Amino acid sequence: xxxxxxxxxxxxxxxxxxxxxxxxxxxxxxxxxxxxxxxxxxxxxxxxxxxxxxxxxxxxxxxxxxxxxxxxxxxxxxxxxxxxxxxxxxxxxxxxxxxxxxxxxxxxxxxxxxxxxxxxxxxxxxxxxxxxxxxxxxxxxxxxxxxxxxxxxxxxxxxxxxxxxxxxxxxxxxxxxxxxxxxxxxxxxxxxxxxxxxxxxxxxxxxxxxxxxxxxxxxxxxxxxxxxxxxxxxxxxxxxxxxxxxxxxxxxxxxxxxxxxxxxxxxxxxxxxxxxxxxxxxxxxxxxxxxxxxxxxxxxxxxxxxxxxxxxxxxxxxxxxxxxxxxxxxxxxxxxxxxxxxxxxxxxxxxxxxxxxxxxxxxxxxxxxxxxxxxxxxxxxxxxxxxxxxxxxxxxxxxxxxxxxxxxxxxxxxxxxxxxxxxxxxxxxxxxxxxxxxxxxxxxxxxxxxxxxxxxxxxxxxxxxxxxxxxxxxxxxxxxxxxxxxxxxxxxxxxxxxxxxxxxxxxxxxxxxxxxxxxxxxxxxxxxxxxxxxxxxxxxxxxxxxxxxxxxxxxxxxxx
Numbered sequence: 001x002x003x004x005x006x007x008x009x010x011x012x013x014x015x016x017x018x019x020x021x022x023x024x025x026x027x028x029x030x031x032x033x034x035x036x037x038x039x040x041x042x043x044x045x046x047x048x049x050x051x052x053x054x055x056x057x058x059x060x061x062x063x064x065x066x067x068x069x070x071x072x073x074x075x076x077x078x079x080x081x082x083x084x085x086x087x088x089x090x091x092x093x094x095x096x097x098x099x100x101x102x103x104x105x106x107x108x109x110x111x112x113x114x115x116x117x118x119x120x121x122x123x124x125x126x127x128x129x130x131x132x133x134x135x136x137x138x139x140x141x142x143x144x145x146x147x148x149x150x151x152x153x154x155x156x157x158x159x160x161x162x163x164x165x166x167x168x169x170x171x172x173x174x175x176x177x178x179x180x181x182x183x184x185x186x187x188x189x190x191x192x193x194x195x196x197x198x199x200x201x202x203x204x205x206x207x208x209x210x211x212x213x214x215x216x217x218x219x220x221x222x223x224x225x226x227x228x229x230x231x232x233x234x235x236x237x238x239x240x241x242x243x244x245x246x247x248x249x250x251x252x253x254x255x256x257x258x259x260x261x262x263x264x265x266x267x268x269x270x271x272x273x274x275x276x277x278x279x280x281x282x283x284x285x286x287x288x289x290x291x292x293x294x295x296x297x298x299x300x301x302x303x304x305x306x307x308x309x310x311x312x313x314x315x316x317x318x319x320x321x322x323x324x325x326x327x328x329x330x331x332x333x334x335x336x337x338x339x340x341x342x343x344x345x346x347x348x349x350x351x352x353x354x355x356x357x358x359x360x361x362x363x364x365x366x367x368x369x370x371x372x373x374x375x376x377x378x379x380x381x382x383x384x385x386x387x388x389x390x391x392x393x394x395x396x397x398x399x400x401x402x403x404x405x406x407x408x409x410x411x412x413x414x415x416x417x418x419x420x421x422x423x424x425x426x427x428x429x430x431x432x433x434x435x436x437x438x439x440x441x442x443x444x445x446x447x448x449x450x451x452x453x454x455x456x457x458x459x460x461x462x463x464x465x466x467x468x469x470x471x472x473x474x475x476x477x478x479x480x481x482x483x484x485x486x487x488x489x490x491x492x493x494x495x496x497x498x499x500x501x502x503x504x505x506x507x508x509x510x511x512x513x514x515x516x517x518x519x520x521x522x523x524x525x526x527x528x529x530x531x532x533x534x535x536x537x538x539x540x541x542x543x544x545x546x547x548x549x550x551x552x553x554x555x556x557x558x559x560x
Contacts (some may be wrong), residue, residue: 014149022178023049029170030072030156034065044136044424045146045174047071058141058282060203067201068153070140072159073171079138081111081125084162091158095151103151105538106143108199110134120198129240136171138163142233144202182422218289223300225286228401229260231442232290232297239287242270243278251296259397302438306412308405308547319344348373381558382415384434384472389422389448389461390481396450398541403480405543410550411441420444421466425452425457426487433470455487457497464504476557477505478532479514482541484523495523502531513553515546 016031017024030039037053055067088107092100107118112135115125125131138159146149158172226232238244238254251257261277264270269283279287289296334402352372356362387410389395389403410418417434418441429448434439463477485494488502505512512533516524521537528535536549 006329007014015146017147023176025173025176025394026152026156027160028172029074029160030070030298031173032070032152034068036337037071037143040134045172047073047173047176049176049178051179052281054153055143055201059199059290062203066143068144068152070142070156072138072140072156072163073136073173074138074163075169076136077168078113078135079111079163079166079168081109081113081115081138082170083166084111084138084159085109085122087158087162088118088155091154092151092291095154098103103142103144103148105200105495108141108197108201110139111230115197117198117200121231123223124197141199141201142483157211158260217291218285219293219297222286222290222293222297223304225263225269226297226301227405228263230254230446232301234296234446236287236290236294239279239283239290242283243276245276251449253446255447256396259400260446271311289491302412305405305408305438308413309541343375345373345375348375383554383557384415384418384475385410385416385418385554386463386467386471386475386477387418387420388463388477388479388481389420389451390454390456390479390483391424391448391458392454392483392486393421393424393451394454394482395541399482400448402541402543402546404448406480406546406550407441407445408438409543409547411436411438413531413547413551414554416554419466421459421463422448423455423462424450426458427452428455428458428462430466435474442451453486454481454483454494455489456485457489457501458487460498460501460505461489464501464508467508467510474509474511477510477512477551478548478553479512479516480546481514481524482517482520499527500528502527502533506530506532511553511557515549517541 014024014026023031023037024033026032031047031049033049033183034054035049036054036057037045037049037375038048044116046475053061053064053067054069055061056064058069059067059068064379067254079455085557088098088109096103100424101119105117106451109115109118110130112131113149114122114131116122124127125134140155140159142155146513163170222232226235229235230238234254238260241250246257246261247484256262261270261272264283265272267282267288268280270277271280272278302341331441349367349372352373355369356368356500357364357366362368382502387403387407389400389407390398395403407418407420410416417436419431419434421431422429426553429444431444467475485498488494489497502512512528512531513536514524514528515536515538518539524537534553538545538549
């Protein structure tokens with residue numbers, strides 16, 4: 001039998017073995033299948049083949065059974081992926097001649113030193129976590145037709161020879177098992193395929209429109225998730241920690257971590273087993289998308305924060321004579337009848353001229369000098385805003401999220417400086433100063449966690465001391481709460497203590513506003529009478545409602 005016939009027969013036997021067992025051990029060191037392989041830390045000599053298709057998981061293929069997954073195991077160490085790729089190119093050139101290039105283009109490699117397409121730059125796969133995950137094996141992924149399966153023998157032999165040449169021993173695979181109930185859960189197992197690369201194995205888009213629509217859909221989904229959980233960079237940092245068993249250090253960084261994890265779970269991005277959280281396939285795709293498009297996502301979120309939607313959510317004011325002003329983002333202009341340093345106001349000028357045309361005082365389409373109207377931008381005075389945020393247990397979830405979004409919105413959408421003072425139990429967290437920095441504001445808001453009781457008297461006392469220390473001119477103090485006081489200042493009645501502190505506000509050069517919920521209206525009205533402030537009662541604390549009411553207060557002050 002000729003060598004060509006032997007290779008053909010070997011290819012047929014490999015194809016049959018793969019069809020029957022869904023995976024085979026080739027030699028002593030290598031596992032080949034069209035599925036995902038995982039290694040158990042408890043049994044490193046045992047390789048498990050799970051039900052997920054390699055092409056679908058790694059490269060987004062729609063059709064199953066198109067990609068072969070080849071792992072060559074060795075002792076822990078660094079195998080130079082460039083040298084392995086060079087050896088593979090030489091071997092296949094000898095086997096196939098000029099036809100080797102087409103096959104080599106469809107082979108990817110990853111080791112502890114990096115990876116990429118065998119015929120590419122090999123400058124990919126450089127993340128530390130990714131390289132650590134491949135410290136004990138050389139990973140190959142290839143698109144082969146049945147007639148090319150026999151080439152797996154020289155491919156594996158070449159990799160083994162190069163590993164030995166680099167001074168590492170080949171590791172024997174003692175057992176290959178099949179587990180069709182197991183799903184891929186660890187991002188470490190699959191990170192090679194969610195990293196940016198020059199691979200030609202990824203599913204090709206049918207058109208540019210399909211690709212653009214997919215990107216837009218992914219961006220919108222990521223933006224909605226970020227708005228409900230963490231800023232983009234923080235969310236990516238959290239995803240990179242999976243698999244995760246939340247500890248005190250995580251909750252110190254992300255105060256609302258439990259709510260974030262439950263939100264991710266409800267959207268299908270993470271799963272929980274025996275106290276440990278892991279990324280799903282959808283979560284791995286999200287991790288990869290944010291990693292590749294972090295700047296664009298951050299830009300989108302800044303746009304969203306500047307213009308928080310204000311639809312819905314009615315509010316009742318305890319000052320019915322006060323005119324409700326719509327939310328404004330552009331600077332107002334004062335109309336002038338003469339040029340006193342302003343610019344021509346075209347709509348007002350045309351309107352004035354049209355009145356003359358209608359009355360027949362001037363030819364139609366003619367604008368006279370006396371028709372000219374000018375506009376001069378109003379110089380808005382900058383204010384200092386203090387947000388007093390109730391972070392007691394009842395504020396958990398969407399209410400705390402709404403307050404966080406409001407603080408970030410005010411930093412971006414106004415020229416005013418903002419300080420956030422949060423309160424829960426007997427703790428009042430006071431910042432060192434007012435800020436216009438979004439990153440500083442986000443860093444402070446990240447650690448907020450809704451828990452405990454409502455120490456309103458402590459919060460008002462802390463706000464007074466903060467304002468006295470900074471001596472700012474007539475600040476706007478906005479209290480956002482969903483409850484009534486439940487912690488006293490000095491062992492007395494919590495409500496009486498809060499009213500006593502509120503009365504102190506009345507003597508200070510500031511404006512006080514409270515935004516609260518229906519059930520607590522009676523006490524909040526009493527609080528605002530004591531402080532000389534205004535009360536807005538809302539059905540629910542929503543970002544758009546909060547933004548509209550605060551802007552209404554700011555616009556009212558600037559109009560006076």
